[in-house]
Amino acid sequence: MHTxxxxxxxxxxYGNTPVLKNIDLTLESRExxxxxxxxxxxKTTLMNVLSTIDTFDGGDVQLNGTSLLDLKKKALRxxxxxxxxxxxxxxxxxxxxxxxxxxxxxxxxxxxxxxxMEKRLKKVIxxxxxxSIINQYPxxxxxxxxxxxxxARAIITNPAIVFADEPTGxxxxxxxxxxxxxxxxxxxxxxxxxxxxxxxxxxxxxxxxVVFLRDGNIINExxxxxxxxxxxxxxxxxxxSAIGGDRR
Amino acid sequence: xxxxxxxxxxxxxxxxLYSIYLFSMITGVIIHFxxxxxxxxxxxxxxxENKENFQQGxxxxxxxxxxxxxxxxxxxxxxxxxxxxxxxxxYLLFGMSERQIALMVFFETLLLSIISLISGMLIGxxxxxxxxxxxMNLMQYDNVISIAFPAEAIGSTILLFILLILIISIQSYWxxxxxQLAELFHAKEKVExxxxxxxxxxxxxxxLLAFSFFLISRDRTSDYWQEYSTTSLIxxxxxxxFGTYLFFRQFSGWLLQTMGRSKxxxxxxxxxxxxxxxxxxxxxxLNLTFISLFSAVIILLVGFVxxxxxxxxxxxxxxxxxxxxxxxxxxxxxxxxxxxxxKSGHSIIYHKTLTGITTTxxxxxxxAFENPEYFSEDIFLVPESQYNSIVSxxxxxxxxxxxxxxxxxxxxxxxxxxxxxxxxxxxxxxxxNGETSFQITERKDYALLGWSSDPVNSMGIKKSVLVIxxxxxxxxxxxxxxxxxxxxxxxxxxxxxxxxxxxxxIVSQTPEAYYSAFADVYSIQIESSALMLFAASFxxxxxxxxxxxxxxxxxxxxxxxxxxxxKILRNIGIGDNEMKNVIRKQLLFVFLPPLVLGxxxxxxxxxxxxxxSITGYPQLTTIIWGIMxxxxxxxxxxxxxxxxxxxxxxNQIN
Numbered sequence: 001m002h003t004x005x006x007x008x009x010x011x012x013x014y015g016n017t018p019v020l021k022n023i024d025l026t027l028e029s030r031e032x033x034x035x036x037x038x039x040x041x042x043k044t045t046l047m048n049v050l051s052t053i054d055t056f057d058g059g060d061v062q063l064n065g066t067s068l069l070d071l072k073k074k075a076l077r078x079x080x081x082x083x084x085x086x087x088x089x090x091x092x093x094x095x096x097x098x099x100x101x102x103x104x105x106x107x108x109x110x111x112x113x114x115x116x117m118e119k120r121l122k123k124v125i126x127x128x129x130x131x132s133i134i135n136q137y138p139x140x141x142x143x144x145x146x147x148x149x150x151x152a153r154a155i156i157t158n159p160a161i162v163f164a165d166e167p168t169g170x171x172x173x174x175x176x177x178x179x180x181x182x183x184x185x186x187x188x189x190x191x192x193x194x195x196x197x198x199x200x201x202x203x204x205x206x207x208x209x210v211v212f213l214r215d216g217n218i219i220n221e222x223x224x225x226x227x228x229x230x231x232x233x234x235x236x237x238x239x240x241s242a243i244g245g246d247r248r
Numbered sequence: 249x250x251x252x253x254x255x256x257x258x259x260x261x262x263x264x265l266y267s268i269y270l271f272s273m274i275t276g277v278i279i280h281f282x283x284x285x286x287x288x289x290x291x292x293x294x295x296x297e298n299k300e301n302f303q304q305g306x307x308x309x310x311x312x313x314x315x316x317x318x319x320x321x322x323x324x325x326x327x328x329x330x331x332x333x334x335x336x337x338x339y340l341l342f343g344m345s346e347r348q349i350a351l352m353v354f355f356e357t358l359l360l361s362i363i364s365l366i367s368g369m370l371i372g373x374x375x376x377x378x379x380x381x382x383x384m385n386l387m388q389y390d391n392v393i394s395i396a397f398p399a400e401a402i403g404s405t406i407l408l409f410i411l412l413i414l415i416i417s418i419q420s421y422w423x424x425x426x427x428q429l430a431e432l433f434h435a436k437e438k439v440e441x442x443x444x445x446x447x448x449x450x451x452x453x454x455x456l457l458a459f460s461f462f463l464i465s466r467d468r469t470s471d472y473w474q475e476y477s478t479t480s481l482i483x484x485x486x487x488x489x490f491g492t493y494l495f496f497r498q499f500s501g502w503l504l505q506t507m508g509r510s511k512x513x514x515x516x517x518x519x520x521x522x523x524x525x526x527x528x529x530x531x532x533x534l535n536l537t538f539i540s541l542f543s544a545v546i547i548l549l550v551g552f553v554x555x556x557x558x559x560x561x562x563x564x565x566x567x568x569x570x571x572x573x574x575x576x577x578x579x580x581x582x583x584x585x586x587x588x589x590x591k592s593g594h595s596i597i598y599h600k601t602l603t604g605i606t607t608t609x610x611x612x613x614x615x616a617f618e619n620p621e622y623f624s625e626d627i628f629l630v631p632e633s634q635y636n637s638i639v640s641x642x643x644x645x646x647x648x649x650x651x652x653x654x655x656x657x658x659x660x661x662x663x664x665x666x667x668x669x670x671x672x673x674x675x676x677x678x679x680x681n682g683e684t685s686f687q688i689t690e691r692k693d694y695a696l697l698g699w700s701s702d703p704v705n706s707m708g709i710k711k712s713v714l715v716i717x718x719x720x721x722x723x724x725x726x727x728x729x730x731x732x733x734x735x736x737x738x739x740x741x742x743x744x745x746x747x748x749x750x751x752x753x754i755v756s757q758t759p760e761a762y763y764s765a766f767a768d769v770y771s772i773q774i775e776s777s778a779l780m781l782f783a784a785s786f787x788x789x790x791x792x793x794x795x796x797x798x799x800x801x802x803x804x805x806x807x808x809x810x811x812x813x814x815k816i817l818r819n820i821g822i823g824d825n826e827m828k829n830v831i832r833k834q835l836l837f838v839f840l841p842p843l844v845l846g847x848x849x850x851x852x853x854x855x856x857x858x859x860x861s862i863t864g865y866p867q868l869t870t871i872i873w874g875i876m877x878x879x880x881x882x883x884x885x886x887x888x889x890x891x892x893x894x895x896x897x898x899n900q901i902n
Contacts, residue, residue: 081343
């Protein structure tokens with residue numbers, strides 16, 4: 001167990017509007033963490049900053065012990081390529097490539113050997129249960145399958161951390177449950193560290209830890225520990241309604 | 249997977265999206281290649297009278313064509329770049345650098361360009377026979393043109409496309425640099441607020457347009473265009489441009505707003521097709537204004553060159569009514585000329601000698617002749633009987649009857665011929681036997697002796713001719729020396745260039761002698777006006793493509809943005825036919841007004857500036873309607889293909 005991400009006094013504002021206010025957050029490896037909060041609480045901005053695709057104004061972010069402040073544009077890009085995976089609400093698969101090509105794209109672009117690619121592909125498509133569709137195009141598969149393809153693409157590089165932005169947002173409940181279960185299993189069997197943004201208490205209840213954000217501040221943080229999923233879900237609901245819930 | 253590979257995949261899989269782009273590129277290449285291959289086609293060059301003029305004209309036309317192609321392709325490319333922002337974002341996220349993405353896009357452009365270059369040149373070359381024949385036909389030559397792929401044409405087309413690829417690549421690189429990674433995550437959605445429309449400004453737009461049309465339709469001789477012509481011109485320009493702009497910005501919005509307030513608004517599908525229009529008015533205004541004004545310009549251009557071409561055949565005849573005419577020099581020269589004509593194979597239809605008095609004006613020549621700078625200083629007085637006999641030989645119904653000191657001024661090419669009422673005739677004094685005055689009863693748009701000409705420089709100036717009564721002539725003829733002109737009408741005068749060269753050599757030995765030959769002017773005029781018509785038609789086609797693309801891509805973008813809306817409509821149970829109906833109405837509201845305004849603008853200008861000042865050509869109105877018909881047809885094709893692709897896009901299941 002080591003620290004993957006650590007922020008100190010992280011703050012950011014758009015014009016005169018502060019979006020993040022002195023956030024101190026530490027993510028350990030192999031953690032599956034959810035960030036929850038109402039619209040405008042700053043959760044998307046937090047993720048953009050942590051994933052290096054947006055800048056911040058104050059404080060510091062350290063990734064695997066390296067301060068983001070020390071990295072240049074090119075180094076940031078390589079960092080992203082090697083150490084991070086992304087899952088988006090609307091999948092962002094490339095329509096022109098097959099499922100297999102989509103999954104392998106990050107490896108193709110970093111010039112990995114074909115042999116190595118096949119080896120890794122086999123492992124992820126097995127654990128995500130998408131072997132049967134790898135030669136199809138995104139337009140031919142269901143939303144749940146697309147999101148599992150996106151998840152496979154996110155973990156194929158063995159990143160230090162996977163950022164998931166409302167990954168179940170566009171899925172029906174059955175596909176959502178399936179995806180969440182697979183993310184849990186990725187987290188446990190492949191030791192993937194996952195940071196998930198969600199407004200759905202049910203999705204959050206699959207995580208080990210839930211961080212609550214409101215008006216750019218972390219206002220609460222709970223761990224699942226030995227609780228059952230049902231108990232954890234109820235606790236999340238209680239806290240969510242206490243902080244004003246999500247009115248999206 | 250290499251970059252080259254990725255590009256190839258993109259082109260293959262996105263073929264439908266690229267097809268319109270490719271189609272337009274190919275059209276561009278065909279037109280450009282057609283022009284440059286005509287310029288270097290030996291068959292055509294052999295047929296032409298004025299080769300330098302031709303090559304210059306073609307160069308100018310192909311530069312303009314090229315500018316249109318650049319405009320069109322930059323517009324299309326910027327559309328594709330925006331469409332693909334997310335895709336580029338993903339590449340960036342996976343560690344590709346901006347330069348690598350730009351290289352990938354460059355490969356794609358290269359692929360598309362190579363495809364369109366090869367197929368465009370092939371088609372253009374195969375069509376070169378057809379287009380060459382078309383041009384020859386317009387020029388009234390019947391030479392045979394063979395299929396040709398001149399190396400110069402291939403070279404220049406490739407060169408221009410290399411330039412084009414460079415420009416596109418710079419644009420792509422620039423737009424890739426602006427990709428915001430944060431947009432990949434569901435960032436704040438853009439919500440455009442509907443703007444408020446003012447009924448006052450809406451009315452002002454209609455008033456401005458109506459006022460401009462009113463001014464245009466006033467007679468050329470009215471005060472608006474005589475006394476205050478500069479002011480009127482500025483008023484019309486401003487009125488049309490701002491009226492059109494306000495029409496799209498305020499009037500169309502106000503119309504939607506008013507429709508929304510009506511009691512029957514919720515009946516039928518009005519709510520559906522008007523809703524998104526209200527939000528897109530702001531974004532559409534400039535586009536639609538541009539399209540209206542631009543289509544007016546295209547129609548005007550094509551209208552103008554077609555009129556110019558159609559009029560040319562007869563107008564050369566009006567400007568130079570005599571096949572051959574020259575000052576009588578002496579008996580010997582006359583015989584020499586007569587034998588030259590007989591030997592030439594152009595048999596003589598009639599020969600007439602016109603005898604009159606050459607004199608000078610004391611009054612301002614402007615009294616009798618409009619734009620006197622185009623008329624000779626000396627005045628030729630001709631008796632009515634001689635004038636009438638020539639007119640009857642020509643089979644023109646222009647005979648006159650004059651009494652005493654009445655005179656008729658032949659001011660050919662004037663805008664406003666007029667007859668003067670008795671008592672109001674202007675007086676015109678000439679120096680013959682002291683001073684003699686005549687009353688001008690009419691300024692007639694007719695020529696007895698046309699423009700002087702020579703085989704090299706074509707047209708010179710017109711002869712100032714006054715027709716006077718026989719009695720006045722009789723009283724003058726014994727007191728002043730007479731002078732005369734020989735007039736010949738020959739067979740196949742159109743092709744008498746060689747004959748004219750020989751005759752001109754003989755006549756021009758006498759300095760200051762008048763010489764005028766139909767053939768000197770005819771071929772050159774027809775050639776250049778045919779070239780203008782030919783070039784303008786191709787220009788209009790490529791311009792229409794550029795224009796269509798502006799609307800087309802705008803609609804595609806909107807369709808992509810509205811996928812979500814249509815998904816909801818589908819979910820609440822709206823059927824295919826209803827959806828198509830809504831899309832048709834919505835797009836009609838966008839497509840129709842620019843068409844109507846463009847046609848109105850150009851019709852008013854053509855009707856009152858061109859048609860009304862050219863009398864005696866009844867076929868011109870038909871030509872204008874024909875041009876507008878073709879324009880409407882092509883425009884309708886754009887509308888039709890936009891609705892069908894709009895429907896396809898909003899029904900893509902994501």
